[in-house]
Amino acid sequence: MKVGVIGGGVAGMAAAYRLIQAGHKVALYEASPFMGGLVRTFEVGGGRLESFYHHIFSTDTTVAGLIEELGLGDQLVWRDSRVGFYHGGKLYDFVTPLDLLRFTPMPLVDRIRMGLAAVYLRRQRDWHRYESITAAEWIRRYMGKGAYDAVWGPLLRGKFGDAYDELSMAWLWSKIHLRFSSRKGGPAQKEQLGYMLGSFGVYIDELERRLRASELAEVNTGRAVREVIVEEGRARGLLLDGGERVECDAVIACMPAHVFAKLAPQLPPDYGEKLTGTRWQSALCYIMALKRPLTDIYWLNISDDEIPFIAAVEHTNFIEREHYGGYHIVYLANYLHPEHPFLEMEIDELEREYLPHLTKINPEFSPDWIAERWLFKGPYAQPIVTTGYRDKIPEHRTPVPGLYLATMSQIYPEDRGQNYSIEMGERVAALAVEDFGQPPSGTPATT
Ligand SMILES: Cc1cc2nc3c(=O)[nH]c(=O)nc-3n(C[C@H](O)[C@H](O)[C@H](O)COP(=O)(O)OP(=O)(O)OC[C@H]3O[C@@H](n4cnc5c(N)ncnc54)[C@H](O)[C@@H]3O)c2cc1C
CATH class of the missing domain: 3.90.660.20 (Protoporphyrinogen oxidase, mitochondrial; domain 2)
Known part of the structure; x- marks a missing residue:
């Protein structure tokens, strides 16, 4: 099987890597001149840094596992995080339960309520019951107005702008649940965050190196896909900017859903609405x-x-x-x-x-x-993950046979992150193999 992969972010790279490991051919196209997508890096003072700040949590086991698999585990370090809050002209530490108790901008009763509510959310596993209530409403009801006004309201407005009061509590449940799991036990409850010395670009480079070294993969940077070719009712290949046609048995798109909608106008309108429906x-x-x-x-x-x-x-x-x-x-x-x-x-x-x-x-x-x-x-x-979001998520298997999608807006209820993008890339690769790929016999797996 030959698979066309659109997008050289971590999802597209993970999909391509798993496909060549399973003995399939891959042609990957990335529009920008470099791989890594949102995990792009640049040089600072002789070192490398992400253009957009990145760290991982201890629950991000897929990305940590991939880094280990690539032989780079010794460069992944875990450090105590130091989180703070600027409020009313003052800086406050905001990591441990004690820090919360000392956070005077909130009435004491709301500090206690917020702490108890966070512990409660950490223990809850059934997040489905938070899908139809907004985070703003839940926080005001269970943590109190003081917690909303001083902490959560500004955080939600900062991240989601005018849509702050539409955000689903399921998203916030996941954020709190996972962040608490990144904490070490004991009363100090310190949070540990992970980072790669040399930047996350180190594992992106290694993935790119392995893809380029494989006879099964063709990696093209600076080449945008203009259209997915659909013939006889299924995906048959890619049309590149410049007009070149690439024949494939299946196509995997790992890019923003809005952009994907333009590349595949053949998709039925109800699926198309899911692609462009997310803000x-x-x-x-x-x-x-x-x-x-x-x-x-x-x-x-x-x-x-x-x-x-x-x-x-x-x-x-x-x-x-x-x-x-x-x-x-x-x-x-x-x-x-x-x-x-x-x-x-x-x-x-x-x-x-x-x-x-x-x-x-x-x-x-x-x-x-x-x-x-x-x-x-x-x-x-x-x-922007609103209430009822689950029904709005486009499926990985699109209605066009042989065409698959792995995009950030499909990550739910977790907040988007490399971990889940890699997981999705691997998942769509497995779907394509399941549907179209009989592994060719005698092809050695590539590492
Ligand atoms: C500000 C910010 C902070 C973040 N912080 C963290 C963090 O701390 N920890 C963490 O784990 N994650 C973090 N993330 C999220 C993480 O970066 C993403 O989850 C992940 O990089 C998404 O990967 P992706 O491959 O799905 O998409 P993208 O990285 O968006 O890759 C899509 C690729 O498709 C390419 N493309 C688009 N159109 C075409 C076309 N027509 N033809 C060919 N190629 C095309 C694009 O150029 C791009 O390279 C952060 C993101 C942002 C924006």
Whole structure:
């Protein structure tokens, strides 16, 4: 069997890798000049860094397993995370139950309610009962108005914009459930997060190397697919930008669902509606290499409507700054409506909006601390998971035989992440093999 794979993000790469391991041929097409998709990296101070901040949780066993399988397990490190909250002009630690008890912006009774509700959610396994209630409603009802106003409301508004009160509680259940599972026992309840020394680009490179080294795989970067060829009622191949036609026995698309809808207009309207029905937030990451630290917190949530970004992620409070030429690396993170004016701005213009607020976080901050800075924009970065979302998810097996889809908006109820994208890539590869692939005899498996 020869499979056409569209998209060289982690889902497409994982699908392609499992297919060649099973002895099938793969032709992978990635529109951009590099592999990795949203896990793309760039150079900082002689080291490598993600354009969009990335870490993994201890529950992300698929990505950790793949890194191990690729022989890179010794580069995956686990560190205590330090999460904080900026509220009312002050920084608060926000990791342990004790930190929550000390979080004075909330009435004491709501601090206790929030702690108890989080423990309750951690123990709940049946998340289906949270599918028809919004997170906003559940939090107000069970954690209290104080918890909503000081913590959850700003977090939800920051990540989901105007759709903050439509978000499904099933999504929040999963977020809390999984994050608690990333904690070590005992009263300290410290959270451990995982990262690859040298960046997650290291495992992407190794996957790419293995694909390119295989006689079964053809990896094409800088080549966009224009259309999926459907003939005699099934997927037969790909039409590339430039007009070249590639014959395949099956096609796997690992790309944003909205873009996929344009590539496969033959799909029936009810499936097409599922592809374009999900709303998305875009990501905007402004990154600074600083000569001095901004804070001593890794992940600082901002709960202040006047500050125009939602988190300051100080990567070098998680991973040593020696890996980045001694610089302190800070992401100022935002999720925005796709038409938000910030997404149109160049870096100088955005700095005029952002930088004056940094003295609220560290009164000593001065723009001359900035040695270098970068700006990255990512459309289709965060699907908005509303109530009743399950019914809106397009199936991996599309209604066109031989055409499969693995895309971030199919991840549910978990928050999207590399772990689940890899899992989906592997799942659609297995579906294609099940439907069309009789493994050719005598073909050695590739490692
Ligand atoms: C701001 C941000 C922070 C994140 N933080 C984390 C984190 O901390 N931990 C974590 O695990 N995950 C995190 N994620 C999520 C993680 O990055 C994604 O789950 C994962 O990278 C998605 O992989 P994918 O292959 O499904 O899609 P993508 O990475 O979007 O890849 C799709 C690929 O398809 C290509 N493509 C599109 N159209 C075409 C075409 N016509 N022809 C050919 N190719 C095409 C694109 O160029 C792209 O490379 C984060 C994401 C963002 C945006």
